[in-house]
Each structure stands twice: as C-alpha cells, then as structure tokens.
Amino acid sequence: MTSTDTTKETEDSGPGGYAAARLRLLTEGARSGPPRRTALSGLTDDWLAGLFDAGAAGPRGVSLVAVGGYGRGELSPRSDLDLLLLHDGGDPAAVAALADRIWYPVWDLGLALDHSVRTPAEARRTAADDLKVQLGLLDARHLAGDLGLTAGLRTAVLADWRNQAPKRLPQLQELCAERAERQGELQYLLEPDLKEARGGLRDATALRAVAASWLADAPREGLADARRRLLDVRDALHLATGRATDRLALQEQDQVAAELGLLDADTLLRQVYEAARVISYASDVTWREVGRVLRSRAARPRLRALIGGGKPVPERSPLAEGVVEQDGEVVLARTARPERDPVLPLRAAAAAAQAGLPLSLHAVRRIAAAARPLPTPWPAEAREQLVTLLGSGRPTVEVWEALEAEGLITRLLPDWERVRCRPQRNAVHLWTVDRHLIETAVRASELTRRVHRPDLLLVAALLHDIGKGWPGDHSAAGEIIAKDVAARIGFDRDDVTVLATLVRHHLLLVETATRRDLDDPATVRSVAEAVGSQGTLELLHALTEADALATGPAAWSSWRASLVADLVKRVSAVLSGDVPEDPEATAPTAEQERLAVEAFRTGGPVLALRAQTDPPGEDEEEPSGEPEPLGVELLIAVPDQPGVLPVVAGVLAVHRLTVRTAELRAHDLPDPVDSSVLLLNWRVAAEYGSLPRADRLRADLVRALDGSLDIAGRLAERDAAYPRRRGVVAPPPRVTVAPAASRHATVIEVRAQDRPGLLHRIGRALEEAEVRVRSAHVSTLGANAVDAFYVTGHEGVPLPGEEAAAVARRLEEMLRG
Structure with a gap:
C-alpha cells in the first residue's frame, strides 16, 4: 500500500x-x-x-x-x-x-x-x-x-x-545531572531506562538542543547511529511488551533481542551499552565545551580591559614531554609528533590522570589518527606510563574512557575487546566487566603503600577478570591471557609468573575465608601451596580487597575483611614455617566451658550474645573513635541430641537474624560428669532493627527442641510473604562435594537462591541423611547463598566418596523441590 x-x-x-x-x-x-x-x-x-x-x-x-x-x-x-x-x-x-x-x-x-x-x-x-x-x-x-x-x-x-543560551544551558546541564543521579548510567545497568538514564535518549535530545544554541556542538561521529540503536531497542521493547515503557527489564530482554534478530540478551545489552557510551562521552565533551565557551565570554571583557583589546592567547603549561595543559584540558604540545612517538598515547593519558584533567577530544583524535603501534615487548617508559595511569586514582576512569572512545585501548591491549561493554548478570556487580577492571585498579591505587610491588598490583587489578570474555573458568582463561599480556608489555619472567598467579587465584582468599574451616590445616596448606611466596600473598591480599570493593557493597564488609585477614595471617605462618604440620584442635574458651557446664546442669540450651568489633589497624583511624561492629557472636551450648543445627537455624530465621558463620562441635565434659554437650559458635546480624533479647531466643530454642514451636510453619509463612520479582526465574540450586578440601571431614558446598530459612532446610536435610555437621560456613552475595558444610559419619570420619555424592544429590533434590 x-x-x-x-x-x-x-x-x-x-x-x-x-x-x-x-x-x-x-x-x-x-x-x-x-x-x-x-x-x-x-x-x-x-x-x-x-x-x-x-x-x-x-x-x-x-x-x-x-x-x-x-x-x-x-x-x-x-x-x-x-x-x-x-x-x-x-x-x-x-x-x-x-x-x-x-x-x-x-x-x-x-x-x-x-x-x-x-x-x-x-x-x-x-x-x-x-x-x-x-x-x-x-x-x-x-x-x-x-x-x-x-x-x-x-x-x-x-x-x-x-x-537565552548562556542562562538556559547550565540549567539543562543541571537537569541532565539530576536525572543521571536518579536513574544511573545506562551503560552499566542490568535493567536500564533507555530514555532517562545517563547516556540515553534524553541526553541525545539534550545534545541536539546544545547544537541548536550555536554555542557549542557535540562530537558527531557515531552519535546518530547510537541514537538510532536505542530507538530501535525501544521499538522492539514496545512491541514485545505491548506497553509504553522505556525500562528494559530482565525478563523481557530475550524477547527484545529476538525481535531485533540478535543472538541473545547479552548481545542486546552490549549494543545498548556501546550506544550509551557514545552518547555519554559526547555529553562529557559537549558540556566541557559549553563551560569553556561560557567562561571565555565572561572573562573576555575583563581581559580586553587589561590588555587593551585584541584576542587573548590561552596559557599552556607543560605536563610531560609533548603534553601540555590548556584551558582546563590536556592537549598535545605544538612540537608533539605522535607519528614518531609510540609512547605518547600513554604519556598523555598518564599526565592527564595525574593532573586530574580531561584529555581534549582533539588531542585523543589526533593521537588515534597518527600514533604508531608500540613494539613488542613495550619499552620500559610505556610500561611505566601505564602503571602511572592505573595508579592515579579516580581520574583514571575519565581518561581511560576517552582513550576507549577512540579505539586506543584495544590497540594497546587487543584482549580488551572481549570484555569491552560485556554485561555481568549478577546483581552483586555494579559495572560491566571492563569498567569493573578499571574500578579495581582505582581501588588498588589506594592500597599501593601496603605492598612492595605496586606495579604488579595495579596491572593484576587491570587483568584479573580479563578471562570473562572466553568460555569456561574465567580465572583459568585469564591466567593464560595475563601471561601473554604481561610478557608483551615488558615484564620479566618472574613478574609474569606472579601476575599469572594473581589472576588465576584472585578469588582464592575470599572464597576460602568465607566457605572453608580455617582451623583445618588442609585449608591453610592448600592456599599456601597455590600462592607460593610471601610477596605473592601480600599482593593477593590487596588485590582481593580492591576487587571486592570495586564489585559492589554486597561483596565486601568488615566481617569479610576480618576473615580474609585471619586466613592471610595463617597462610603467612605456613609459608614462613612457623606452625606445626598438623596442630591440635583449639581448646574451648573459658566462656564456652562455662556454658557447657550450665547446659548440662539445666538440661536445656543456654546462650550468650556478644558484640564483635574490628579494632582500627596501625595506619587507620575511626572517625567516631569507636571500633566498627562486625556483627554479634552467639554462643550456644545444648546437651548432645539430634537436630540441633536445623532447630537453631530455624529459630534464628524466625527472629530475622542473618547467619554469617556457624561452627558446631561436641565437647566432652570432664569426670565425674562424663557427658557430651554441643557447642555452637555463630556470628549473626539482624536483618533490620535491633537484635532480639537473649532470653526470648532461649525460650524459643527450648520450645523448638521439644517440638512445641512449629518452625517449619512459621518459616513457610515468611517465605510466602517474601517479595518475588515478576518473571525472574532464579537459577537452580547446585550442591557439590569439594574433593580433598579436608582430611578430617567431607566438605559439601551448596549454592542456592537465598531465602528465609534456607539454612534450616539444609540442616534438616543433612540430619535426615544421618550425617553429623562439624561446622558450617555461610556466605551471601546479593541474592545468592554459598554455604559450605563440613560433615562426617557417626564415627567422626569423612564420608566415603559414593556416600558423599549421594548425600549431595539428595540435598540438591530437596532444594529443587
């Protein structure tokens, strides 16, 4: 028609x-x-x-x-x-x-x-x-x-x-900034608003308005295509949902990708992120130009009065060889020759980051058009300038994005292409893979005084997740890539080995500290064997903290920091040979002994709540003068009987207490008592509000142990009221046996969607499997729980392989049901 x-x-x-x-x-x-x-x-x-x-x-x-x-x-x-x-x-x-x-x-x-x-x-x-x-x-x-x-x-x-442009454009810029604060950055969000988020359609419209003012103009290259791509995605979103929406929700991304003929939702998000980056970068450049023009207009009458007319010449201050500052930006010196100076891109970037100034668009484009590739291996100056850039803190982000916008990063590091704009479908992560790597370098720059080789720490921060662009275990793939990149940029053989080790094991400390029994010699020994040296351990400790801080608030806390620090201390002792090969189990404390005797005397549970704090380190100061709370230690003693773990976990869940760690062990009271008491040492935190009173906790424990408190029913009511997101399907739970993780117990690891009473259900399933839980190590990242249980048979020895696998299968079936 x-x-x-x-x-x-x-x-x-x-x-x-x-x-x-x-x-x-x-x-x-x-x-x-x-x-x-x-x-x-x-x-x-x-x-x-x-x-x-x-x-x-x-x-x-x-x-x-x-x-x-x-x-x-x-x-x-x-x-x-x-x-x-x-x-x-x-x-x-x-x-x-x-x-x-x-x-x-x-x-x-x-x-x-x-x-x-x-x-x-x-x-x-x-x-x-x-x-x-x-x-x-x-x-x-x-x-x-x-x-x-x-x-x-x-x-x-x-x-x-x-x-009205001199008045209106600052108002428009403020409007854009306020909207970005509310909606976030389109190029990093898992469920972005295509219109309102920073780098979205509203910002593209704002750039058209700036151009219409004749005061400044946006970089045009790629801008029209970026706008078209976001409009195409919005069209597909409207058709897929039948609604006038601009929010690209998770449950609709596959359908939108299919509508656009794309491979999958990740491909869709990557295209959205790439378009948003073009618009965001154009916005940054344009608003800087608006500010420069408005400042120039405001200063012109005063300058003319001072110099008696004529056009003022902007001052140029040298920053590095071939690099100067002019009018609040870093530009190339008149004598710079990018076609003859392959280190100039890194030198200019490092100078800009150190000065806390943006790289001018003209300078970046001139470099991109004329710069020669670096030889392999890189000259020492190039490697030093990269380290300087990475160690400059927060200004590194803006400078890196300017290089990225003109394709210079992938020229320097070709492996970067696979992680560029790659989404991370994990609510714990705030950033795409590439931005997370830069954020980790920014965080690592704050920790360089803690290590003897800050250059290795910064480069490891840049490369630790570089394997996420490849199939399989990203740590294993990253180790191979890190070796190649480190050799290419000029590190010697020993440094290449250290960097590869850091990338391969960048998750080792936090995963071990939160999921394994640190009193088990096999745990500490396995970490020591993987790390190999005190210097590498020192670097890995700093990298672990930087990585977690750059991931998001759910990935790091004083509690996790204390567990990792404890593990590092133990591993360091093993590496220095200061501990016996197989130390004896730690004896009960005086407080635990007292509670055990009281539990035997009363015939029921007794408990004590005690706040745990993290004292400031040698170089740290607490702003309030008070140590930061790590949570609350809950000590419980119960006469030995079946079902203690699920009962205690259920009562804590009913009282809305989050379990962070849990240790259980039997303690034989000395003669003439000749009786066994279970000691439970748990660290807990309130989901919100204040902690419950100890006497109320004890009363519910008594009722739960004698069967008069329906824990399962109470938790079912909570679970029914637990908020669920429409259309979001959680990945299925997974239960595995960790081989050779301990010589004293079988380690069963559970990964599942965190829900109220999850630990209660797991404990009940383990009781039904007729195994004894020696200790539990509970870790929650966002909506995901990763819990490790050290279990034995009734004889107190690890389970045979087939029996352990059968227990894991039954536990997984229970969680799936």
Missing part, C-alpha cells in the same frame, strides 16, 4: 481505518527501525491532518504542530503524541471545537496524548518558565493549518533559545 493509499483509507474510514493501517505497519516484519518510525509518523501526520480538515473549513489563524519526539519523527509503537494546537487568539469557541475534533478520536483509540492549546505568545511565555516545554518546542513540526503561524513560532522559539 502506498502512502497515498494509506492516506485515502485513513480519510475514508476515520479512526478505524487509521488503526488498521497502523496495525499492519507495526506487524510488517520487513519494515523496522528508521523506515518504520518514518512511516508511522507519516501515517499519523496524514490522519491528524485529516481530523484537522474534516467537515467545514477550519478557523483561520490556527495550526496543528507536532512537538517533542513526535516532532522529531521518532514515533515508537507506544509513544505519546505530543501536539500543540496553535492559534492567533481569534474565535475561542471555534478553536475549542477544533481541539475536541482532534483530541477525542486520539483518546478513543487508546493512544497517549500530551496536548496543549496556546497562542504563540503563550507558548513562548510557557517555554520561558519551563525548560522542558522549551526543549519540546525546539523540535516543532507543522502538521496542518496555517503554515505561517507555525513557522513564526519556530523562528521565535529558536531565537529565544539562542539568546
């Missing part, structure tokens, strides 16, 4: 004809992207013009104007229609009747409508008071009626915008 045919059907059939033509257009598989948006805008233009002209001739001095996104011709399937009925102040009744003739058919079709009726003077006054209205009018487009009226408004609005 031609455009003329479509128009005729629309005119002949009215709203029904338009609706049918619109439906056919949206379901045509061959037409998508800009052609469909253009066709949908044209179809809507013709229909609205027909409504305007219907019946008798419309009043004179009236026009119908599309503004905002509709004015730009960017109609997505569920977009609002932004319309202005413009009139010269003539017959109010005739204008009102015309408005009804247009608005009501739009509403009847269920289309969202943002409408107004104004004279040109009213439109300009409203725009002067409301920046968003003024931005919408910048895209005003004539649809029907008095063309001269529309043209006059457009001319006046553009003149107002340009005259």
Whole structure:
C-alpha cells in the first residue's frame, strides 16, 4: 500500500481505518527501525491532518504542530503524541471545537496524548518558565493549518533559545545531572531506562538542543547511529511488551533481542551499552565545551580591559614531554609528533590522570589518527606510563574512557575487546566487566603503600577478570591471557609468573575465608601451596580487597575483611614455617566451658550474645573513635541430641537474624560428669532493627527442641510473604562435594537462591541423611547463598566418596523441590 493509499483509507474510514493501517505497519516484519518510525509518523501526520480538515473549513489563524519526539519523527509503537494546537487568539469557541475534533478520536483509540492549546505568545511565555516545554518546542513540526503561524513560532522559539543560551544551558546541564543521579548510567545497568538514564535518549535530545544554541556542538561521529540503536531497542521493547515503557527489564530482554534478530540478551545489552557510551562521552565533551565557551565570554571583557583589546592567547603549561595543559584540558604540545612517538598515547593519558584533567577530544583524535603501534615487548617508559595511569586514582576512569572512545585501548591491549561493554548478570556487580577492571585498579591505587610491588598490583587489578570474555573458568582463561599480556608489555619472567598467579587465584582468599574451616590445616596448606611466596600473598591480599570493593557493597564488609585477614595471617605462618604440620584442635574458651557446664546442669540450651568489633589497624583511624561492629557472636551450648543445627537455624530465621558463620562441635565434659554437650559458635546480624533479647531466643530454642514451636510453619509463612520479582526465574540450586578440601571431614558446598530459612532446610536435610555437621560456613552475595558444610559419619570420619555424592544429590533434590 502506498502512502497515498494509506492516506485515502485513513480519510475514508476515520479512526478505524487509521488503526488498521497502523496495525499492519507495526506487524510488517520487513519494515523496522528508521523506515518504520518514518512511516508511522507519516501515517499519523496524514490522519491528524485529516481530523484537522474534516467537515467545514477550519478557523483561520490556527495550526496543528507536532512537538517533542513526535516532532522529531521518532514515533515508537507506544509513544505519546505530543501536539500543540496553535492559534492567533481569534474565535475561542471555534478553536475549542477544533481541539475536541482532534483530541477525542486520539483518546478513543487508546493512544497517549500530551496536548496543549496556546497562542504563540503563550507558548513562548510557557517555554520561558519551563525548560522542558522549551526543549519540546525546539523540535516543532507543522502538521496542518496555517503554515505561517507555525513557522513564526519556530523562528521565535529558536531565537529565544539562542539568546537565552548562556542562562538556559547550565540549567539543562543541571537537569541532565539530576536525572543521571536518579536513574544511573545506562551503560552499566542490568535493567536500564533507555530514555532517562545517563547516556540515553534524553541526553541525545539534550545534545541536539546544545547544537541548536550555536554555542557549542557535540562530537558527531557515531552519535546518530547510537541514537538510532536505542530507538530501535525501544521499538522492539514496545512491541514485545505491548506497553509504553522505556525500562528494559530482565525478563523481557530475550524477547527484545529476538525481535531485533540478535543472538541473545547479552548481545542486546552490549549494543545498548556501546550506544550509551557514545552518547555519554559526547555529553562529557559537549558540556566541557559549553563551560569553556561560557567562561571565555565572561572573562573576555575583563581581559580586553587589561590588555587593551585584541584576542587573548590561552596559557599552556607543560605536563610531560609533548603534553601540555590548556584551558582546563590536556592537549598535545605544538612540537608533539605522535607519528614518531609510540609512547605518547600513554604519556598523555598518564599526565592527564595525574593532573586530574580531561584529555581534549582533539588531542585523543589526533593521537588515534597518527600514533604508531608500540613494539613488542613495550619499552620500559610505556610500561611505566601505564602503571602511572592505573595508579592515579579516580581520574583514571575519565581518561581511560576517552582513550576507549577512540579505539586506543584495544590497540594497546587487543584482549580488551572481549570484555569491552560485556554485561555481568549478577546483581552483586555494579559495572560491566571492563569498567569493573578499571574500578579495581582505582581501588588498588589506594592500597599501593601496603605492598612492595605496586606495579604488579595495579596491572593484576587491570587483568584479573580479563578471562570473562572466553568460555569456561574465567580465572583459568585469564591466567593464560595475563601471561601473554604481561610478557608483551615488558615484564620479566618472574613478574609474569606472579601476575599469572594473581589472576588465576584472585578469588582464592575470599572464597576460602568465607566457605572453608580455617582451623583445618588442609585449608591453610592448600592456599599456601597455590600462592607460593610471601610477596605473592601480600599482593593477593590487596588485590582481593580492591576487587571486592570495586564489585559492589554486597561483596565486601568488615566481617569479610576480618576473615580474609585471619586466613592471610595463617597462610603467612605456613609459608614462613612457623606452625606445626598438623596442630591440635583449639581448646574451648573459658566462656564456652562455662556454658557447657550450665547446659548440662539445666538440661536445656543456654546462650550468650556478644558484640564483635574490628579494632582500627596501625595506619587507620575511626572517625567516631569507636571500633566498627562486625556483627554479634552467639554462643550456644545444648546437651548432645539430634537436630540441633536445623532447630537453631530455624529459630534464628524466625527472629530475622542473618547467619554469617556457624561452627558446631561436641565437647566432652570432664569426670565425674562424663557427658557430651554441643557447642555452637555463630556470628549473626539482624536483618533490620535491633537484635532480639537473649532470653526470648532461649525460650524459643527450648520450645523448638521439644517440638512445641512449629518452625517449619512459621518459616513457610515468611517465605510466602517474601517479595518475588515478576518473571525472574532464579537459577537452580547446585550442591557439590569439594574433593580433598579436608582430611578430617567431607566438605559439601551448596549454592542456592537465598531465602528465609534456607539454612534450616539444609540442616534438616543433612540430619535426615544421618550425617553429623562439624561446622558450617555461610556466605551471601546479593541474592545468592554459598554455604559450605563440613560433615562426617557417626564415627567422626569423612564420608566415603559414593556416600558423599549421594548425600549431595539428595540435598540438591530437596532444594529443587
């Protein structure tokens, strides 16, 4: 059907004809992207013009104007229609009747409508008071009626915008910053808002407004394609959901990817992130240019008065060989020759990061166009400049992004391409893989005084997740890549080995500290064998902290830091040969002995709650003068009997206490008592609010042990009320046996979605499997629980291989059910 045919059907059939033509257009598989948006805008233009002209001739001095996104011709399937009925102040009744003739058919079709009726003077006054209205009018487009009226408004609005630009553009920049603060950065979000987040469609529109002011302009390269890509994704999102939404929710990403013909949701997100980076970088450059122009205008009268006229020459301050500062940016010196100086890109970047200044767009593009590739291996200066760049702290991020925008990072480090804009489908992670690596380097720069080789720490931070672009275990793949990269950038053989070890084992300390029994000699010995030396251990400790801090708030805490520090201390002792090969188990403390005797005397559970704190280190100061709380230590003694673990875990869950670590062991009271008591040493924290009273905890423990408290029923009620996200399916639980993790027990590791009472269910399943739990090590990352249980048979020895595998299978089946 031609455009003329479509128009005729629309005119002949009215709203029904338009609706049918619109439906056919949206379901045509061959037409998508800009052609469909253009066709949908044209179809809507013709229909609205027909409504305007219907019946008798419309009043004179009236026009119908599309503004905002509709004015730009960017109609997505569920977009609002932004319309202005413009009139010269003539017959109010005739204008009102015309408005009804247009608005009501739009509403009847269920289309969202943002409408107004104004004279040109009213439109300009409203725009002067409301920046968003003024931005919408910048895209005003004539649809029907008095063309001269529309043209006059457009001319006046553009003149107002340009005259008011010194005042309006700072307001627009502030509006963009506030929106970014609320919505986050599109290029890193797992469920981004394509319109409102930083780097989204709103920012692309803001750049058009800046260009319309004639005060500054955005870098044009790639900007139109980035905007088109986000619009294409929004179109597919509207068709997939049937709703006017801009939020790309997790449960809809596969369907949107299929609508666009993409491989999967990760490919979709990567394309969205790439587009957002182009818009974000263009915004940064543009707003810097706006600020420079406005400062220059403000300073010009004063400068002319001082120097008696003439054009002032901007000052240039040297920063490094071939690199100078000019007007708040880092630019190349007039004598710089990037075609003859392969180290210049890194030298300029390092100088900019150290000075805390942005690299000018012109400088980066000149380098990208002319720079020669570095030889292999890199010269020492290049390696030193890379380390300087990585060690410059927070300014490193902006400088790195400038290099990335012009493709310089992948020229320096070709392996970077696989992690660039790669999403991480884990709610614990705040960033894409590449940004996480830079954030880790920023965090590592704060820890360089703790290690003897800060250069190795910073490079390991940059490379520790480089294997995430490859299939399989990213640590194993990363080790291979790190060896190649480290040799290429000029490290010697010993340093290459250390960097490869750091990348291979960057998760070793935190995983071992939170999931293994540190009193088990096999645990500490295995870490010592993997690390190999005190120097590598020191670097791995700092890398572990930097990695966790750069991941997100759920990945690091004083509690995790204390566990890792304890493990490092024990491993260091093994590496220095200061501990016996197989030390005896730690004897009960005096407090545990007292509780054990009291439990035997009363025949029931006794407990004590004690706050745990982390004293400041030698070089640390607590702002409040108080040590930071690590949680609460809960000591429990119970006469030996079956089912203690699930009962205690269930009671703690009922009282909304989160279990961080749990250790259980039998303690034989000395003669003449000759009885056994279970000692439980747990660390807990309240989900919210204050901790429960110890006497209430004990009372519920007594009732749970004698069967009068229905723990399962109470937890089922909590589970039913637990919030669930619509359409989000958690990955299935996984239970494995860790081979050779301990000589004294079998280690069963559980990975599952964290839920209230999870530890209670696991404990009950282990009791039903007739195994004894020696200790439990509980770790929660976001919505995922990773718990390790040291279990034995009733004889107190590890389970045979087949029996251990059977227990793991039964436990996994229970959790899946």
